[in-house]
Amino acid sequence: MSGRASRRKGHDFERATARELRDVFGDDVRRGLQFRDGAEAPDVVTPCFWVECKRGKRTNPIAALKQANDASNGKGLWPIAICKNDNEPATVTMSFEDFLDLVREWWSAQKN
Numbered sequence: 001m002s003g004r005a006s007r008r009k010g011h012d013f014e015r016a017t018a019r020e021l022r023d024v025f026g027d028d029v030r031r032g033l034q035f036r037d038g039a040e041a042p043d044v045v046t047p048c049f050w051v052e053c054k055r056g057k058r059t060n061p062i063a064a065l066k067q068a069n070d071a072s073n074g075k076g077l078w079p080i081a082i083c084k085n086d087n088e089p090a091t092v093t094m095s096f097e098d099f100l101d102l103v104r105e106w107w108s109a110q111k112n
Contacts, residue, residue, distance in 0.1 A: 006056070013055035017082055017090075018044045021051075040071040050077040059083035061093040069095075078102060 014031050022029040025046055032041040032051075044051040050072030054064045064081030072079040078098045084090040094102075 010053065010055050013084060014043045014053045017051065017053050021046055042068070042071070042077075044082075046077075048078060050075065050079045052079070052081045054081065054083045057086050059085055061091065065093045065095070 018029055018031045021044060028045075028047045030045050032043050032045045042050045043053040050068050052064045052068040052071075054060070061081050061083045064083055065079060068079035068081055078094060078101070080098075081093040082090055083093065
């Protein structure tokens with residue numbers, strides 16, 4: 001696959017991910033823009049997650065999560081990697097510590 005086709009595949013996956021997350025979060029979700037000035041932006045902007053999307057033959061969720069971790073440092077968002085290998089369903093990767101924080105918040109909201 002050419003570089004151009006690969007980028008298009010990635011952009012299409014980012015758009016599809018944004019649409020799916022918009023069903024949950026509403027209009028607070030959009031595809032992030034990567035600026036030429038080097039400013040960091042998530043692939044998909046949400047109210048609580050720093051989303052890095054990867055799509056390809058064999059994605060590397062751990063590397064994608066590291067990228068999300070590094071870029072989101074100090075921004076108050078949970079870093080996650082949403083990855084989709086060809087002909088497979090998408091998966092979400094996050095640190096276990098962040099997962100526990102998320103579950104604690106969810107559980108606390110359920111009890112109130």
